[in-house]
Amino acid sequence: MAAITGPSSISVRSRPHQTLALSRANGLKPVSLSCYGRSSLSFGLQQRSAQLRVSCAAKPDTVDKVCKIVRKQLALPDDSAVSGESKFSALGADSLDTVEIVMGLEEEFGISVEEESVQSIATVQDAADLIEKLIEKNKA
Amino acid sequence: MNIHGLQRNFCSAPTTLLPVQLPTRMESHLCGDELQKRALLARALVRTTIARYTNDRVDPRSLNFKKNGYGKPEVEWQIADDWQPPALQFNISHTSSLIACGVTVDSPIGIDVEEKQRKLKHHILAFARRYFSSHEVEHLTSISDIEIQRQQFIKLWTLKEAYVKALGRGFSASPFKTFTIQLKAAAKRGIYLSRDVESEISEISVDSLGSENLTNNWQFLLLELAGSHYAAICMQKHNTLGGKGNVPIKLTARRTIPLVEDECVLGTSAVVPISGLTF
Numbered sequence: 001m002a003a004i005t006g007p008s009s010i011s012v013r014s015r016p017h018q019t020l021a022l023s024r025a026n027g028l029k030p031v032s033l034s035c036y037g038r039s040s041l042s043f044g045l046q047q048r049s050a051q052l053r054v055s056c057a058a059k060p061d062t063v064d065k066v067c068k069i070v071r072k073q074l075a076l077p078d079d080s081a082v083s084g085e086s087k088f089s090a091l092g093a094d095s096l097d098t099v100e101i102v103m104g105l106e107e108e109f110g111i112s113v114e115e116e117s118v119q120s121i122a123t124v125q126d127a128a129d130l131i132e133k134l135i136e137k138n139k140a
Numbered sequence: 141m142n143i144h145g146l147q148r149n150f151c152s153a154p155t156t157l158l159p160v161q162l163p164t165r166m167e168s169h170l171c172g173d174e175l176q177k178r179a180l181l182a183r184a185l186v187r188t189t190i191a192r193y194t195n196d197r198v199d200p201r202s203l204n205f206k207k208n209g210y211g212k213p214e215v216e217w218q219i220a221d222d223w224q225p226p227a228l229q230f231n232i233s234h235t236s237s238l239i240a241c242g243v244t245v246d247s248p249i250g251i252d253v254e255e256k257q258r259k260l261k262h263h264i265l266a267f268a269r270r271y272f273s274s275h276e277v278e279h280l281t282s283i284s285d286i287e288i289q290r291q292q293f294i295k296l297w298t299l300k301e302a303y304v305k306a307l308g309r310g311f312s313a314s315p316f317k318t319f320t321i322q323l324k325a326a327a328k329r330g331i332y333l334s335r336d337v338e339s340e341i342s343e344i345s346v347d348s349l350g351s352e353n354l355t356n357n358w359q360f361l362l363l364e365l366a367g368s369h370y371a372a373i374c375m376q377k378h379n380t381l382g383g384k385g386n387v388p389i390k391l392t393a394r395r396t397i398p399l400v401e402d403e404c405v406l407g408t409s410a411v412v413p414i415s416g417l418t419f
Contacts (some may be wrong), residue, residue, distance in 0.1 A: 073261055092171050094235070095311065096254070096297060100261050103270055115271075115315035 057084075058128035066128045069104040073097055084125035105131060111138065178239065182232055184398040185241050190215060193228055193243060212308040231305055238369050247376040250306030252298040253369045256291065264293050272296065273320040273349060291370075295414070296321055298372035299360055303346055306358065306374040318350040321360075323415060342415045361389060364412040 067082045074091055076082065082091065088098055098121070102113050105127060111134040121127050187200035204216040217225040227246040232239065233253045242251040260267055268277045276296055283289040299321045304314045323342045344360035361373040375389070393406040405411050 090171075090175065092175065092236075095301060096258070096260075099271060100267070103262055103267065106270075115317070116312040119310055119312035 057125065058132045062131055063124060063128045065108060066105065066124050066131070069108060070101055070124060073101045073104060082124065084123065084128065086124045087122055088124075089122070101127070109135060111135060178234060178236075181398070182234060182239050182241075185239055185396070186213075186230060186232060188396070188398040189241050189243055190228055190230060193245075194226060197223065198225075208308055210308060210310045210313065212305070212310075233301075233305075233371075235369065238366060240365065240369075240371055242373055242375075244375050247378070248306050248308060250302040250304065250308075250374040251371065252301035252305060253365065253371045254294050254298050255369055256294065256364070257368075258294055259290070260293070264289060268293065271316045272300075273317055275320045275322070279323070295362060295370055295372070298370050299344060299362065299374070302360065302372040302374040303358065306376075318348065320347045320349060321345075322347060344415050359389070360415070361391070362414040363393075364414055366395075366410050370414070 063084045067086075070076075070086075070088070070091065070093075071078065071080065071082055074093055074097060076091070088101070093101065098118065102118055102121070105111070106113055109131050111131060113130065113134065117130060121130060184200075187203050190203060191198050191200040202218075204218065205213050206216040207213055212231075215225075215228060215230070228243055229245075229247060229249050230241060230243045231249045231251045232241045233251045234240065235253055235255050237255070238253055240251055240253045242249050265277065265281060268280050272280075280289055280293060280296070283292055300316050300319075303319065303321070304311055304316075307314050322345050324345065344362060346358055346360070357376045358374055359377045361371075363371045363373070365371045391406060392404065393411040394402055395405045395410055396402045
């Protein structure tokens with residue numbers, strides 16, 4: 001919860017229930033802003049709420065790189081629908097493809113993925129999140 | 141080649157029973173609808189096959205399935221007063237052009253199929269160094285012909301997959317580096333099983349490199365299916381009475397379109413044993 005002082009006071013809180021569907025769709029954890037202020041507010045934000053989405057998942061750049069590697073491995077055209085929520089199995093990847101994809105990710109990002117973690121990677125987003133976790137670990 | 145002759149010498153149980161789907165022309169990576177169709181076909185294949193081996197007592201539609209703790213599918217038999225269900229276990233594998241279902245009596249089974257022409261995006265030895273055991277890397281490195289090296293790689297991959305699937309605990313619980321598949325030339329016997337009468341029969345075994353000793357009881361079969369696929373099958377060994385030697389595998393292979401067509405293809409060019417059949 002954050003509070004901003006000034007002519008109006010804005011409180012920020014997350015509303016998990018109504019925004020869960022959105023967060024699943026694009027891998028972002030949303031935060032909603034509710035504005036409470038006096039009626040003399042000049043910009044009339046009184047009792048209106050705005051949605052501010054803040055990304056807490058892997059960087060879009062990482063997701064894009066994963067998509068590129070997946071497309072290459074599965075020989076999919078550049079314009080094929082591959083995004084964070086794409087499941088490897090739904091894209092037609094079998095176990096050998098998945099292992100090759102992981103190997104491609106290791107080479108691209110300079111990381112090492114334990115075989116134990118491979119099974120937990122079901123979507124592109126899963127792979128991207130794991131990559132960033134491993135990169136962070138390497139830095140530490 | 142004379143598979144039929146061997147069957148006369150086999151003892152009773154355990155048996156490996158192997159229906160096989162004829163290849164159809166499809167892309168090498170299926171998407172969307174085609175994936176759904178394949179999933180449907182695979183389910184139909186499993187149901188009709190298991191039902192057949194209940195002597196048709198059970199309707200394919202009425203079979204229930206569950207998953208073990210690691211997600212491996214199993215039959216969940218309904219308890220009936222007047223009937224003891226057979227101890228059938230199964231496993232399936234598929235490529236874009238073939239679905240294979242292996243069924244055994246009383247033995248865990250793992251099966252993996254792969255297109256013979258499958259090519260890796262990575263360099264084979266780099267891939268093997270990353271994922272295979274050092275013994276297997278050595279074996280592959282020693283092969284100078286690139287095409288034969290690639291074929292041996294695919295065979296090793298299917299054998300390793302079949303083993304992990306037989307264990308039933310998933311890829312992550314049995315990482316590929318923790319065990320080695322060995323292909324040993326066996327002593328020549330009276331009847332040769334390969335097309336080339338000159339070549340030796342090889343035995344396939346697995347050695348665990350980790351602390352767990354899971355590997356005593358497993359035996360392997362490597363076949364060529366429909367001229368286009370390698371198939372590896374892993375199942376448990378059963379000892380003969382008196383504990384000397386192993387009961388040989390009695391293999392049946394059928395090519396089937398569930399509910400439409402069904403023919404035994406053992407002894408035809410559709411099923412060519414490569415390694416592992418011993419007697």
